[in-house]
Amino acid sequence: MAASTDTAKAVKARPRARGSLVGLAAWLAGILFFLPIAWMALTSFHSEEDAATNPPSLAASLTLDGYRDFFGTGGGASPWPSLINSTVASLSSTLLVLVLALPAAYALSIRPVKKWTDILFFFLSTKMLPVVAGLLPIYLFAKNTDFLDNIWLLVILYTSMNLPIAVWMMQSFLAEVPKAVIEAAQIDGARLPTILARVVAPIALPGIAATSLICFIFSWNELLFARVLTGVVAQTAPVFLTGFITSQGLFLAKVCAASLVISLPVLAAGFAAQDKLVQGLSLGAVK
Structure with a gap:
């Protein structure tokens, strides 16, 4: 015993x-x-x-x-234009991604089309192309259309870069939305825009928040396109950060201060949305 x-x-x-x-x-x-x-x-x-x-x-x-x-109080260049450009590019592209990804994810999850898995794979396959492989044609296009050093070119590029991963993520999130709620809204006469805005979006809010945060981080941290396609007017914060590496050497204290300040928006956004981020990343998990 x-x-x-x-x-x-x-x-x-x-x-x-x-x-x-x-x-x-x-x-x-x-x-x-x-x-x-x-x-x-x-x-x-x-x-x-x-x-x-x-x-x-x-x-x-x-x-x-x-x-x-x-911050330029010692006579250097001011970082505020670059920080504002990064904010405009990141927020605008993230908002566009959500507007485009939500209906696409709805069509692939709640109202699935034929061969929807092939469509998802096509979305994901666009991320397999190295960014540098498309840099030259994009640069030539921007040069011939007078879009060089234009912040809205970065908005379009960041939207196209983040849209595939956003559709992939939100498809799994929206698949968890009860279809009975959507059918009840349709019986009450609600149309698709109303269903997306007042029914689907509130239920899938944690997943939408997680997708938004990831898209914002990817846009804020992007350097290659911003380095090649911008100059002075549309310069972003990561490009401004590289200006501290000069022929005179690496000024470590300045670089650390600049890196910390530029990282604060991402850290603040992640801290503010950490509960929804955890819920969103686990919302589409296999139970």
Whole structure:
């Protein structure tokens, strides 16, 4: 009797020990990913001399010179036009992606067309082409149509780049929407735009939020197109960041300060929508 009791306790203890190990591994992984960000933030408050020491000193004096140089108070170029351009390009392209992806995902999930899996694969296959492979024809098109250094060209490109992955993600999210709710709305006389805006969108809001955040991050971080197709007027924040790497060398403190400031919108958006992001990423999972 005692032996069976000990065996039962040992069996119950195994899942707890396994859960503790998984939790410990998750904490270690989180700290490992957070350390470079923490180190970048600390370096941004050091002077260039202290940031360039090897090994770097944790006890070095703190200063705001890196942020003054980034914001142009020390005589450099102002980052605000580039930050505004990145905001306009990212928000506009994300809004266009949602407007186009929601009806497409609705047609592929709730009202599936014939061979809808082939259509999804076609959407995803467009992401398999390396971006650099299409750079030359896009540049020639922009040059011949006077679209070079135009922020709306980036909006169109970011929309076309993010649309396939948005349709793929939202198709799985919308597949979880109860069809009975949609049928009830149709019986009440609601048309497709009303169904999408007042029925489907509120139910699939976590998935839409996750898709929006991912599209925003991809647009905000894009560098190749922005570097080649823009100059001064439509320069984005990542392109402005590369300006700190000069022939005189790499100014580490300035680069860390600029990187931290440019990363803040993405970090803030992710933190604000973290609950919906987790729900959205797990909404279409196989149960």
